Amino acid sequence: MTLANLKSTADLDVRGKRVLVRADLNVPVLDGQVSDATRLERLLPGLRGLAERGARVIVISHFGRPRGGRDPSLSLKPVAAKLAQLLGRPVAFAEDCVGEPAERTVASLLPGQVAVLENLRFHGGEEKNDPAFAARLAALGDVFVNDAFSAAHRAHASTEAVARLLPSYAGPLLLEEIKALASVLENPVRPTAAVIGGAKVSTKIPVLKNLVAKVDKLIIGGGMANTFLLAQGVEIGKSLAEPDLAQTAREILHAAKERHCEVLLPHDVVVAPRLAATAPWRIVPTLETPADALILDVGPKSVAHYTAVIEHAKTLLWNGPLGAFECEPFAQGTFALARAVAELTRAGRLLSVAGGGDTVAALNAAGVADAFSYVSSAGGAFLEWLEGRDLPGIVALAAAA
């Protein structure tokens, strides 16, 4: 899957055209207010560009998981309001993404105007990738632009089937995301390193299998490191682990060895009797983890070692925290390594790309997200890309080219 197969909107004459833009407006909302607008902000250049070139911009998106029925708490209306505020221009809202409300709203748009249509997932046809539902969406536009990389791992009507019905283009955010990922995984400047953390190995087995064949150094942290330690016969006390996956962990370590990928596990760890900010914690060599303790973070010696490794790398990929960073005493490992990556990036010595769920929250908490070369706005799609899988939304765009 390469960028070369995708058509950008740069040379497209959109004047007066109805441009159906698949965006990812699936943002966190608390008490009716968007609590993190990052995904919306990333969409602005693309939407503004189309509007300024005279397109009638029709934004479609899912929001949450209403499972094919109307759910007022999952209306995109407050998100559309926030988008209008960020765009600095009015945004019309249609109470349904197909049928009369959508048709009326689209018909009322003048060149340069923007509308958001209601949550696609209020219709069961969206997640079923139903061609008839896709046809109803396609009827609203003259061209289709997918700018939702973070939803491209879903084969849904608005990401997949619709691309077969309209002239289809890749939006600038989608292209930017793919470019960033390609710079780490497809054609990286070596040596390359990856930091993979998070609670469970089970969710990241395919990622780890793919990465050991691609990167030179693989730093494994978080709860998942415990399973790898266990797999090597290390006593990990009461730590979170997945003993069922010990054999899988050994296979991953074996595959890494064959591919000359060095896997790094923590030499020292932060332990405590329980996961609580008030719990008494201490730093111990990993091999001296007490039987009644939980491993909750990597220790300072490990961070120093990882930093030294990353200093020799030219390209770095980061997914997942190294410890239970939401709880202050156990955030230090993640924060310290994130700061080191930020510094190397600022100094122009490292290309750093991060993404996926908790990762962005951890880097924001560390105050360094802005210093990374690229932080993806995608969660699941980022992970599936790391797994080496083709994303249906991108495949559909490439096929449409």
Ligand code: 3PG
């Ligand atoms: C996300 O938030 O990762 C995307 O918007 C996809 O959402 P989904 O997991 O509900 O398909």
Ligand code: MG
């Ligand atoms: Mg998700």
